[in-house]
Amino acid sequence: MYVAVKGGDAAISNAHRLLADRRRGDRSVPALHIDQIVEQLALGVDRVMAEGSLYDRELAALAIAQSRGDLIEAVFLVRAYRTTLPRFGYTNPIDTGAMLVERRVSATYKDLPGGQLLGPTFDYTHRLLDPGIAAGSPVDEPEQREAEEGRMPRVSEILAHEGLIEGDGDMPQDHVTGDLTREPLDFPIERDLRLQALARGDExxxxxxxxxxxRGYGRNHPFVGEVRIGEVELELDVPELPFAVPLGRIRVTECQMVTQFKGSAKVPPQFTRGYGLVFGQSERKAMSMSLCDRALRAREFGEDVVAPAQDEEFVISHSDNVQATGFVEHLKLPHYVDFQAELDLIRRMRAEHDARENRFERQEAAE
Incomplete structure (x- = not known):
């Protein structure tokens, strides 16, 4: 057994060295620096921050480099590092209505207070490979426009003014916001924990x-009320001070979907909400999150739960890519004892089956 362990240790050490060599690649090619990843692979960095639930661009970029671009492995690295950090407290809820907006689009109203801002988006590109990027062609400077400051009302607030949309997620006064990173999940869960899980979920x-x-698996036909990307202020209450302390700004993406609800005996016809909020510029993730959030509210509105996206246990238990990766990839690890036990079982069952077949054949021949 000792020889086997020593041999395994040597193999693992060699695998680590080989991994480091492959990570570096051809030595004639300049090494990739962390600041290059932060600046030029920003959307990958934002995804790792969002699913790793740690807002730190340099650490996310380091994880991407260390994982050779495997974003799920990078998320795993970030989450593992996150567990070593002290927790000083919880910041106050951010006010996305006061966001320093860089991009803001709505599919429901053409003319919005504050206007629509395209910002940096792939929406109107032709999806053709650009050889100029490979050649290092210079990039034209865009016309500079300052991010919109001041309060920019949400589309949901316009609908709320007419009483045509449900309230904005009011919780009971005695409700204590859960913390997914500190408490084990126990289904059913409240919406605050659901949203935390979706924010960390695999895009x-x-x-x-x-x-x-x-496509019909959940009766969800929404409109994008609004997608906005920009910076928000973080503030922390300190017991010794009578005011909240500003900590700085972070970039987030927020999406609100609005979906028609025909009403019930207690609730008039109105629009309902699906909500998504994630770190960085993660538009696709925020939209997907808001679609899933609304689908998971089916029971709340008395709707039949008939589709996977409406099943809370199914969605939340399978959305975490780190947990899913662990369960799938552990199949690569040694299972010699388990397999030998099943192998012996199959051999016995096969012998019994063959014996029965031979017995039946002899009986038929005798008859």
Whole structure:
């Protein structure tokens, strides 16, 4: 056994060295620096921050470099590092209405107070490969426009003024906001914990579920009330001070979907909300999150739960890509004892089966 362990240790050490060598790649090519990843692979960095639930661009970029671009592995690295950090407290709820907006679009109103801002988006590109990027062609400077300051009302506030949309997520006075990173999940869960789980969930998984609701698996036919990207102020209450202390700004993406609700015996016809909020510029993730959030509120509105996206346990238990990766990839690890036990079982069952077949054949021959 000692020889086997030593041999395994040597193999693992060699694998680590080989991984480091492959990560560096051809030595004639300049090494990739963390600041290059932060600046030029920003959307990948934002995804790792969002699903790793840690807002730190340099650490996310380091994780991307260390994982050779495997974003799920990078998320795993960030979450593992996150567990070593002290927790000083909880910031106050951010006010996205006062966001320093860089991008803001709505599919429901053409003319909005504050206007629509395209910002940096792939929406109107032709999806053609640009050889100029490979050649290092210079990039034209865009016309500079200052981000919009001051309060910019949300589309939901316009609908709320007419009483045509549900309230903005009011919770009971005695409700204590949960913390997914400190408390084990116990279904059913409140919406605050659901939103935390969705914010950390795998973008591809939530995208597929959101798409399924649009194809009829969940009766969800929404409009994008608004998507906005920009910077928000973080503030922390300090017991020794009579005012909140500003900590700085972070970039977030917020999405509110509005979906028609025909009403019930107690609730008049109105629009309902699906909500998404994630770190960085993560528009696809925020939209997918808001679609899933609305689908998971089916029971709240007395709707039949008939689709996977409406099943809270299914969605939340399978949306975490770190947990899913662990369960799938652990199959690569040694299972020699388990397999030998099943192998012996299959051999015995096969011998019994063959014995029965031979017995039946002899009986038929005798008859």
């Amino acid at each position: 591809g998984f939530l995208l597929a579920l959101g798409y399924s609701t649009q």
